Amino acid sequence: MLAFLGTLGIVVALVGSVLLVARGVRVARGSGGADLSGPTKLMVAGSVVGMAAMQIALATDDFSIAYLANNHARSTPFPFDVATAWAALEGSILLWGLVLAGFTWMVFTAYRHGPDRLGAAALAVMGVVGVFFFGLMTTVANPFEVCVAAAERGCLMSSPFPWASVDAPIDGRGPNPLLQNHIFMAVHPPLLYLGYVGLTAPFAYAIAALAVGVPGPEWLRRSQRATLIAWTFLTLGIVIGSWWAYEVLSWGGYWAWGPGGKPPSFPGLGGGAFFHSPRGQRARGRLRA
Known part of the structure; x- marks a missing residue:
């Protein structure tokens, strides 16, 4: 459930980024007005949902998610269990996307609704960056892949499809000890x-x-x-x-x-x-x- 929710959030953020690029370029070229609030809100909402799903999974020790199985353990103390969300590649890109969405919203708040070609073009550039990072999360760096072949601790094989048959380990490997001291x-x-x-x-x-x-x-x-x-x-x-x-x-x-x-x-x-x-x-x- 949490893997599906997190994946959905990333996809929504990616769609918002694509729409932001398309509509931002249209306004910047002077081809007419277009609503830029909708795509921006999609990008922000999707990234928030993704990080929220990750934190809930960490709080509930959901080792059906491969990222948690390989980077989290039941014995991981607070606040390092929270920080596990960005302890490895996939999670750090998830954090990157969340921060990017926040600064995209900041650029949007300075956008003048009307003939503001500069603001629209800036939002389009933010959207391009968003497409890259959320695209990574939906392909080669998916933080919500599910574990389909468990080891004694950790995950041996994962699937990007949240509906795949899950084989979750009893406990995870835990984060790098240097990240907990x-x-x-x-x-x-x-x-x-x-x-x-x-x-x-x-x-x-x-x-x-x-x-x-x-x-x-x-x-x-x-x-x-x-x-x-x-x-x-x-x-x-x-x-x-x-x-x-x-x-x-x-x-x-x-x-x-x-x-x-x-x-x-x-x-x-x-x-x-x-x-x-x-x-x-x-x-x-x-x-x-």
């Missing part, structure tokens, strides 16, 4: 994702401004709120990740510059520069884009 590991990935994915909004406005030929600082003005939110969360994620590395790994914090530290550092630096550059443009006419 500090409270920061429960909040570190969501903070990074709020930063990573949030920067999709200014990217969407930049592409939209180029696509529709809207000159001036309007796209910068509209993207400032999302940029500030994303940059703030990304900075918090970097700080908390470094703190975790210092306390847990006892390597003087140098792990913060390892594979988990470099990726957020570069968009963090770029996001900070991007957030402050419009101020210089407005004050002194510099750094125009």
Whole structure:
């Protein structure tokens, strides 16, 4: 039941993303008005339903879902059982889709109903990104595949069809022990994702401004709120990740510059520069884009 509900949510979000692209492009081209609220709401609602289904499955130890069988266990303590939702590839993409839907809604709230080609084009770009990630979840990275061949702990074989014959294990393998030894590991990935994915909004406005030929600082003005939110969360994620590395790994914090530290550092630096550059443009006419 939960596998079906989660899959349905992902499909609904994918449909909403496709409609958002089609209708956003139509408005951006000046081919007439189109309702962009419906597709945006579908995208948001579908992603919320998907994450809710995952969390309910974790709370009820539903090991018929292969993702839970391989990444969760009955003994997983709180709050790490909640964090199991983004402890592996499929779940992390599910979280990515949820955050993306949230920032898409933020872009929609700035959309001016009427002849707003810039806002419509930005929503279309957000929709394209949504099609990619929700498309991944419905194909090669489905977090709601059901277990059809169980091991003693975990799942040996899974099916993307929620109506397939289920063979659920008694218990799961549990998450990586390194993901259970500090409270920061429960909040570190969501903070990074709020930063990573949030920067999709200014990217969407930049592409939209180029696509529709809207000159001036309007796209910068509209993207400032999302940029500030994303940059703030990304900075918090970097700080908390470094703190975790210092306390847990006892390597003087140098792990913060390892594979988990470099990726957020570069968009963090770029996001900070991007957030402050419009101020210089407005004050002194510099750094125009």
